[in-house]
Amino acid sequence: MRVFKFGGASVKDAEGIKNVYDVLQKVGYEDVLLVVSAMGKTTNALEVVIKNYFEKSGELNASVQEVKKYHNQILLDLFENEKHEVFTAVNAFFSELEYFLAHNKSPNYNFVYDQIVSFGELISTTILSHFMNFMGVQTQWIDVRNFIKTNATYRDAEVDWELTQKNIGKNVKRNMLNITQGFLGADENNFTTTLGREGSDYTAAIFAYCLNAESVTIWKDVPGVMNADPRYFENASLLNQISYREAIELAFYGATVIHPKTLQPLQKKEIPLYVKSFINPLLKGTSVSKGVDLEPYLPCFIVKRNQLLISLSSIDFSFIMEENISEIFALFHEFKIKVNLIQNSAISFSVCVEDKFENFNDLNAILSKKFKVDFSENVTLYTIRHFDDKAAEAVEENKVVLLKQVSRETMQVVTKDLN
Numbered sequence: 001m002r003v004f005k006f007g008g009a010s011v012k013d014a015e016g017i018k019n020v021y022d023v024l025q026k027v028g029y030e031d032v033l034l035v036v037s038a039m040g041k042t043t044n045a046l047e048v049v050i051k052n053y054f055e056k057s058g059e060l061n062a063s064v065q066e067v068k069k070y071h072n073q074i075l076l077d078l079f080e081n082e083k084h085e086v087f088t089a090v091n092a093f094f095s096e097l098e099y100f101l102a103h104n105k106s107p108n109y110n111f112v113y114d115q116i117v118s119f120g121e122l123i124s125t126t127i128l129s130h131f132m133n134f135m136g137v138q139t140q141w142i143d144v145r146n147f148i149k150t151n152a153t154y155r156d157a158e159v160d161w162e163l164t165q166k167n168i169g170k171n172v173k174r175n176m177l178n179i180t181q182g183f184l185g186a187d188e189n190n191f192t193t194t195l196g197r198e199g200s201d202y203t204a205a206i207f208a209y210c211l212n213a214e215s216v217t218i219w220k221d222v223p224g225v226m227n228a229d230p231r232y233f234e235n236a237s238l239l240n241q242i243s244y245r246e247a248i249e250l251a252f253y254g255a256t257v258i259h260p261k262t263l264q265p266l267q268k269k270e271i272p273l274y275v276k277s278f279i280n281p282l283l284k285g286t287s288v289s290k291g292v293d294l295e296p297y298l299p300c301f302i303v304k305r306n307q308l309l310i311s312l313s314s315i316d317f318s319f320i321m322e323e324n325i326s327e328i329f330a331l332f333h334e335f336k337i338k339v340n341l342i343q344n345s346a347i348s349f350s351v352c353v354e355d356k357f358e359n360f361n362d363l364n365a366i367l368s369k370k371f372k373v374d375f376s377e378n379v380t381l382y383t384i385r386h387f388d389d390k391a392a393e394a395v396e397e398n399k400v401v402l403l404k405q406v407s408r409e410t411m412q413v414v415t416k417d418l419n
Helices: 014-027 042-054 060-078 085-103 109-117 119-134 161-171 199-211 244-252 260-268 322-334 360-367 389-396
Strands: 002-006 032-036 139-141 177-181 184-186 192-194 215-220 241-243 273-277 286-289 300-314 338-344 348-354 371-385 399-406 410-417
Touching: 002 199, 014 060, 014 119, 032 119, 032 199, 042 060, 042 109, 042 119, 060 085, 060 119, 085 109, 085 119, 109 119, 109 192, 119 139, 119 177, 161 199, 177 199, 199 215, 199 260, 241 244, 244 260, 244 286, 244 371, 260 273, 300 360, 322 338, 322 348, 322 360, 338 399, 360 371, 371 389, 371 399, 389 399, 389 410
Parallel strands: 002 032, 002 215, 032 177, 139 177, 215 273, 241 286
Antiparallel strands: 184 192, 273 286, 300 348, 300 371, 338 348, 371 410, 399 410
16 A cells, blocks of 8 residues: 555645546555645644633634634635535534534643644545545545554554554555545543544554555645755755655654655655655656665755854853753753754853743843853754755854854754844
């Protein structure tokens, strides 16, 4: 079997749904399992519903109606007859959502989040499945929660691989088009769980592993994996081939094309992963598999903006030793600050971090009691894999270099624009 994953951008409207049908006509759909995300920005819209629910806002009903209206418009664009059974199926999900909002007793935010946000995927796959059947392509709609079993760590659930493999091996029909939801699972009490952000790619890998699939293809609005983000670099080039190891390295440094968890089950069984364009599906795209690290061999650039560079030095000129560093990292963990670069000397310690939750001021108050703290806000971290002099010059040009770290394969540079 082949496993295809279509993300939210590919099914954001009726034209997107029709395009998925066209892609499958071109590349074949027998022995295929589709993993599909919520449509467009539905997950964000459902997060607004969750926010209104917890804040007991008068806007709660309006935010649910907004999600309903968005999907209803897609249905009207796809199906001329409003008596088509898909309208009833989608309305049933919204009734279920409204029932949950009215009757839920759990105060656990993460639990509530998973129960509500999951409706995005359930509805998108229902619409896609009915449209395929309408177009003459017979599908099997699969509720992924009956297949992928997890623990009860809501919003970041761990897969029970033994039970999941048993469920998938027994119940997925071959020789037809299967459609299921990305991102979701269920715990032992059959409450919905989610696999973390970008979990739809991971879902595709889980099914591929359990089905011993021929390949996984992630369909995106780009021609494949590029050596740089075209928004920041002119002349970004397509990478034809990346090894599993190289893809994991790129993901570690922040490249967003492939989720790190996705690669691990695929690597175990040497199942190739392809990143292809749903706009031009017959182009070769990028292959991630066992083999050469990079083809063509080019420097790869990863950019992280809005970073914070923190330098800590000992007040009394004593060495910064292991116990200091472990204490500092415990504080980073406590304040949910993500570390992207570390550099230390005898009496100083520098880190480039992401303060996504804006907790640095509280952390700084604690650190300042023990260390001299200097920091620079809104810096940019460039990581260059397989760097050369020309690549280094390109990222340093017209910028102040605040910190540079070089290893055999990788250069990282923290910069601030000259202005």
